[in-house]
Amino acid sequence: MKKITLYAAALVLMSGCASIDMSASHLQNTVPRFTTFSTVSPQAMTTCINNGWVASGHTQLARAQTDTGYTLQSTQKLVLDHEKLPMYFVDVNTSREGSSVRFYTNRADEIADRSMIGIIQRCD
Numbered sequence: 017m018k019k020i021t022l023y024a025a026a027l028v029l030m031s032g033c034a035s036i037d038m039s040a041s042h043l044q045n046t047v048p049r050f051t052t053f054s055t056v057s058p059q060a061m062t063t064c065i066n067n068g069w070v071a072s073g074h075t076q077l078a079r080a081q082t083d084t085g086y087t088l089q090s091t092q093k094l095v096l097d098h099e100k101l102p103m104y105f106v107d108v109n110t111s112r113e114g115s116s117v118r119f120y121t122n123r124a125d126e127i128a129d130r131s132m133i134g135i136i137q138r139c140d
Contacts, residue, residue, distance in 0.1 A: 048107075048118040050133045054140040055114040058085035062108050064139035065117075072131060077104070085109035104132060 054061055066077050066088055077088040088106040105120040117136055121129060 046120060048120050049129055050119040050136065052117050052136060052140060053111055053113060053115070054117065056140060058108045058110050058115040061115045061117060061139055062086040062088060065106055065108070065136055068135035068138060069132070072135060077106070082109075085115065106136070
């Protein structure tokens with residue numbers, strides 16, 4: 017009976033983890049953890065954020081140009097499915113004054129969030 021209970025609990029835990037959507041598009045459909053506007057151009061802001069991220073000891077963010085600016089995202093391998101999934105996503109778009117920056121993450125790590133937000137704020 018104990019084995020059946022353990023197997024059932026393991027299945028419930030694994031199905032819960034497998035159903036979590038951690039794609040960049042999913043992150044963009046959530047409320048950003050941090051939003052700011054800057055007089056700095058999107059290209060300069062993106063470069064600054066990425067350089068600050070690397071200088072603080074984190075891996076380099078993948079940069080992609082969009083129709084309205086740039087995106088930066090990090091990836092981290094998850095043990096369950098061995099897929100590279102975004103953990104941080106920064107959307108930098110052109111605004112009237114320069115750029116708008118939205119920071120998204122699917123991590124529940126307040127220290128890492130504050131570190132990333134601090135990097136974004138220093139680039140402004």
